[in-house]
Amino acid sequence: MKFLISLNKLMTCSLVLFLNLNCISSIYANNPRYSSAGIVISNILYVVDGDTIHIKDKDEWKKIRLQGIDAPEKDQAFGKESMRVLANCLYKAKKIRIEWTEKDKYGRLLGKVLVDETDCNLSQIKQGYAWHYKFYQKDQTDRDRQLYSNAEIESRKSEIGLWKEKCPTPPWGWRRNNILKCS
Incomplete structure (x- = not known):
């Protein structure tokens, strides 16, 4: 590594x-x-959900939150499919590289996951299993912000993945409603 x-x-x-x-x-x-900014290279990982993975760094596991996207939660409609699509992006990778710039409030590294030069974050959006997370788009490069936004527009037009539904519930809305139900 x-x-x-x-x-x-x-x-x-x-x-x-x-x-x-x-x-x-x-x-x-x-x-x-x-x-403060870096690159992690690993090939040992665990997919948590459609926008979170854990990687093994030496003998320690690190949490990675895929930057620029928000994918359905595991218990949400399309959550398992989103997780499967991310796992497919990572499957048989020769090299997994995470480019990151900061940690979030939960201590996860916020990063772009590149598998043999394929951007898995962008791939999640292109295949229709994640939203471009516009609330945090300021944390992205101008190029990534444009690519991710355009990919979501194309996925919606093509009605692929979660866009097969007329009005899928975004994860941030789903999380808010489930938190309110538990209170």
């Missing part, structure tokens, strides 16, 4: 290197295992 420090840290470190020969080791000693 490889971990890459962000380019900014590397450039900062290079500048400091002239003054401090321990710069490289201090990056690893004083910072968390993941830098």
Whole structure:
């Protein structure tokens, strides 16, 4: 497995290197295992649902929330299908790469999951098993924001996946209604 420090840290470190020969080791000693932005490469994983996976990093499991999408919950209509489609994207992968920039309030890494250069987040939308999560689209690159938005429009027009239904319930609405029912 490889971990890459962000380019900014590397450039900062290079500048400091002239003054401090321990710069490289201090990056690893004083910072968390993941830098503020990074790449994780793994091939051991567990699919939790249509927008969440767990990966094994050395001997520790990390939670990854697929950035830019929101998929049906497991108990929701199309939840199991969404999970199956994500698992199919990951199946037989030679290399699984997660590009991430931050953690969410639950401590999950927010990232784009790339399998042999296929964007599984985008694939979930293209196949009609996830929404482009517009509430958090500001966290995406401009390019990804446009790709994901256009993919949802095309999936809706084509009436594939959950778009076979006239008006599928988005996961954020489903979660809110189930929380209210439990109160």
